Amino acid sequence: MHMHKFEKIWLIFGVTALLVFLSVLGVSAFYLGNQPPSCLAVVDPTKVDEHETFKEPGLKKVEGKDWDYELVFVAQAFAYTPGTVEVPLGAKVKVIATSKDVIHGFGVAGTNINMMVEPGYISEIVTTFDKVGEYLVLCNEYCGSGHHLMTSMIKVVE
Amino acid sequence: MAKAELKSETKTEIEDSSSLKGTLVSVFFVGFFIVVLWVGVYFLYLDRF
Amino acid sequence: MLKTSLNLKVDRRDAKLVMAHFYVAFIALLVGGLAGLLQVLVRSGKFELPAGIGYYQILTVHGVVLGLVLTTFFIMGFQLAAVSKTAGTFTNKQRTIGWIGFWIMTIGTVAAAVMILLNEASVLYTFYAPLQAHFVFYLGLTLVVVGSWAVGTTIILKYAEWRRANPGQPSPLLTFMALVNTMMWIVATIGVAATVLIQLLPWSLGLVETVNVGVSRTLFWYFGHPLVYFWLLPAYMAWYVMIPKIIGGKIFSDSLARMSFILFLLFSIPVGFHHQLLEPGIDPAWKFLQVVLTFLVVIPSLMTAFSLFATFESYGRSQGATGLFGWLKKLPWKDARFTVPFIGMLAFIPAGAGGIVNASHQMNQVVHNTVWVTGHFHLTVATAVVLTFFGVSFWLVPHLTGRKLTKKINKLALIQGYLWAIGMTFMSGAMHAAGLLGAPRRSSFSEYGGAAQAAEWIPYQIAQAVGGSILFIAIILMLYIFVNLAFFAPKGEEEFPVGEAANQEEKAPMVFENWKLWLGITVLLILFAYTIPFIDLIKNAPPGAQGYKLW
Missing domain, CATH: 1.20.5 (Single alpha-helices involved in coiled-coils or other helix-helix interfaces)
Structure with a gap:
């Protein structure tokens, strides 16, 4: 040839x-x-509210880890909890999320935070919020008729 | 003289008709586009948190 | 000996079978195109759907009808025509199997379509569990796949018959290519058939309570990526074999064309994880392995790019073109059979480049599920592939119906191609740009609670609506052309262009016809890329997910 x-x-x-x-x-x-976000941990999707990590969604300071904060989100059609959250500038944060029902997408516009949220699985990503601003969190995987209304807001403040 | 002229003409024609210079330049344009786009998005990735 | 099987014309009985496929395909184009128009209008924010029709219902129609129905029917019809032309008329038995396949696919399509129209299946064409559609929807999709296997069987039987009749000879190039694509399709569809039959059907019937989401998605994407190559390879068939003949040139290299198709067979399948890069449950090392395999499948496309430019340049120079790019002027730009697919080839440059970005492991975080991805596959399948299919229709439809492509229709066809290019530049360009800013795909119009970032996307959405409207005009034009060529164009003979290799002495190595070898390697690569992560997904599975109907 x-x-x-x-x-x-x-x-x-x-x-x-x-x-x-x-x-x-x-x-x-x-x-x-x-x-890319690839956490291999699982959770019972019917018992998310009782789970150690997910019973209190929101920002938590943590000690003795490679990151300073954990930011926990629970996804459910058609809302993210918490609906808005403030993160201090420069904080190294592990963002953790799961779903209580169907598959959702956890996308934060203008950042590299972008992960699939699937019932039964825990998704996580570690990042440093090093730019001030309001970052829109939105569901970027189709989840039903209210899909485009499913949002949250991360405010990075000084 | 006329003969020599004819000869050189044929030669250039043969060279030209089998050349793939334009193809090489074209595919390198494609390659350039691929590299530029990839590097561009990679820097966007680096710039964002 | 080789020439004897090359039919001058596709047999009338085979032509009927092919045309049956094309009727369904072009009806799908009308329905899907209309759905697409409505989507871009809704997303511009200036228009609302009447009568309580849901955006996502329309979106499901668009995806299923264009992504699955138009493509599968057109490709099956096209491949049947290519095989009948180059390997000889089908036997009655082969043709009957083809007809059975056609009707199974059509019944499946109608069943799925009815469920979507009844709003029982607004799950989009990827139907990700645990969104749960009506079981008839899943059954319909299964029938489409099973029917396509029957049509594929027709092609395989004809190939086997040809080989028996011509021992020691490489099969005709077009038949070889159709066979490769058919085999890739069969290997790939086993994945989607498995998730639908084993998981989704029993679950939607209520026989089982829950579904393993990770397994279902992995089986889907095991099928989902070769699916896009199943769309692309018929376009490559036209580019490699038919376009050279249309311009009056030669195929650059028969052997290299076969080699690139074999590479597609090997590397199109074990790469599904690059659609699942951002999901939990799969180890990143296995994701990266499939990223490497994905990059390997770029190589045959690089070869294709070279071959095509070389065909054009060789032809141009044989016509006396000089200089670096003089050959471009010698190409038959006034011939829609060439120009419209050529626009598709050009679109494949940004399309392919974007694809490499998408598959780049962690870089996927920048673009995943943004409207960038929508922009990407509207360049690949909805421009490169579809314009090539249109370009094929301009001669294949009249060839099959015993009519002629007239000058007037050729002109309309050119306009159709230009309109497509303009519309797609607006739509896909705006999608790529908005996607980089974070705008999501598969979403109805939303102001996202008045977020400043979302406001920035709206001008791009309006550009998409402008582009989409131009594309819809092009679709109407295409349908007019199709109807004309099928029913009204003047009677006559339209050529079925099959190119000859530039180097006739060079016989294609027979190793390319060794299917035990190639299918063996294909299976080994699939097992290598999937076995361990797949066992992981089953062994470490979370409690299953219940079904939801959230639309």
Whole structure:
């Protein structure tokens, strides 16, 4: 099978570019810890209110962990609890969420906080809120007729 | 002289008719677009928390 | 020997079967296009749906009818035509199996459509559990898949027959490609068939209380990504084989075309996790592994890009073009059979680049479930693929109905392509931009409690409505063209263009026809990429989820 010299050049360039992309992503994910949200913990979706983490949604200061705060959200058609929350600027926060009914999407506009929220699973992501502003939390996975009304607000304040 | 002229003309034509220079430039334009878009979004990712 | 099986014309009986598929496909285009128009209008904030019709009901119609019905019916019809043309007329038995498949698919489509119209299944085309549709909806989808297997069987039987009759010969390129796509489809649809039959049907019938959400989603996306390649490969068939003939050139390389299709078979399936990058329950290392496999499937597309440019340049230079880009001027821009698919090819450049971004592991957080993704697949399937299908229809429909593509219709077809390009630039461009700002996909108009960020998205939504309206005009034009070519165009002969390879001496290596080898590797890759995370999802599953009907 014959391959033109220029095609070889092109494929070498293309494959190299893909390898560079993968290396950047791999180092960032596995060495710097920037993995996509992938928590492997589970919860009974019918007993979310009794669960240690989820019985009091909202922002909590924590000690002795790699992060300073835990910000807990409970998703239920068609609302996020809490409906609004203030986070101090520069706080390193673990955002934790689960669903009491169907699948929801936890997206915070203008940030990298974006994760699927599925009944039975706990979703979490750690981030540092380093820019002041009002960030809209919205459901970005279809969950029913009120899907587009399902919101919350994170206010990063000094 | 006329003969020599004819010869050189044929030669350039053959070279040109089998060339894939334009293809190489075109695909590298595609490659450039892919890299720019990817790097752009990657920096957006880095910039956001 | 090779030439004997190449029919000059597709047999009339086969043509009927193909046209049956096309009728359903173009009815789907009308219904789905109308739904799309209503969506962009609603989302502009200036229009409300009458009579209590729900946005999400319309959205389900749009996704199911265009993403599943239009594509599957068109592709099955197109592949039947390609095989009948290049491997010979179907036997009566083969054709009967094809008809059975067609009717099973059609019955399934009608059943699912009725449930959607009754508002019993507003679950979108991905039907994520635990949103629970009426069981007839799931049954309908199952029938569509099972019917497609029957039509696929027709293609496989014809291929096997051809190989028996021509021992030691590589199969005709178009037949080979149709076969690869059919096999990929069958391997992929096992996933969706499994979740629907084993999980969702018993659950919607009330036989079981709960459903394992993680398993269901994983089975769906095991199918969901090869699905998009199932759409793309027929477009590649047209690009590799038919477009060279239409412009008067040659196929750049028969063997490389086969190789790229084999690569698609291997790497299209074990990559579903790149749709599930942001979900709990799957270990990030396994996600990353599938990201690597996803990047491998980019390579055959890079090869395709080169082949196509090379075909164009070689042709242009054979016509005396000089300089770096002189060959561009030699291409038949006034021929809609070329130009409309060419617009599709151009769209695939940003489409493919965007796809690489989407699959980039943690970078997915920037774009996941934003309207960027909608913009992305409106470039892939709704421009690159669909414009190529339209381009194919311009000659295939009259070829099958014994009519001619007239100058006037060719002109309309060109206008249709340009309108599509303009409309999609507005719509998809605005979607990509708004998506980067965080605007969600699959959402009705909302001001999100007056949030400042959401207000920034509204101008983009208006741009989407403008683009979507232009696209709807293009759809109407396309339907007019289809009806003309099917029923009213003057009688005549329209060519079925099948390109010849530039290098006739180079026989395609027979290893490409070794299906034990390729299917074996395909299965091994799937087992490698899925076994451990899939067992994890079952073993460490949370209590199952109850069904909800929240619309």
